[in-house]
Amino acid sequence: MGQRSQADRDAMTVEIGFAVLTGGLLAGCAFLAVCAPAFLLSSHGAGRGLMVFAGAVAAVVFMGRVIDVLGRFGRRDSGREIGRGAPPVPGQPSQPGRTSPDS
Numbered sequence: 514m515g516q517r518s519q520a521d522r523d524a525m526t527v528e529i530g531f532a533v534l535t536g537g538l539l540a541g542c543a544f545l546a547v548c549a550p551a552f553l554l555s556s557h558g559a560g561r562g563l564m565v566f567a568g569a570v571a572a573v574v575f576m577g578r579v580i581d582v583l584g585r586f587g588r589r590d591s592g593r594e595i596g597r598g599a600p601p602v603p604g605q606p607s608q609p610g611r612t613s614p615d616s
Contacts (some may be wrong), residue, residue, distance in 0.1 A: 525586070532582035540575035544568065 517525075547567035551560050 528583065528586045532579045535582065536575040536578035539578050540571040543574040544571040547571075 544567045547570050548563060551563045
């Protein structure tokens with residue numbers, strides 16, 4: 514595996530920050546979506562249980578997002594290390610400025 518360059522470490526730091534930030538935003542949205550009926554209907558009986566359920570949903574959404582983002586980054590990073598991460602070669606190169614004779 515070897516030593517990682519500074520650029521690799523910076524990329525991992527940015528990816529972790531992105532995963533945590535988007536995970537937190539999605540978890541907050543999930544929490545609000547689950548709790549919205551209780552806030553709108555003001556049902557005091559189910560308030561505590563609904564808050565606990567909303568917290569559990571938010572935790573699952575947060576962890577799912579973080580695992581998804583970091584897993585995707587890890588697969589991309591490991592593919593590059595073993596030589597499979599090279600971009601595909603296009604079928605025909607781009608020829609800017611050229612037009613077909615029919616145009």
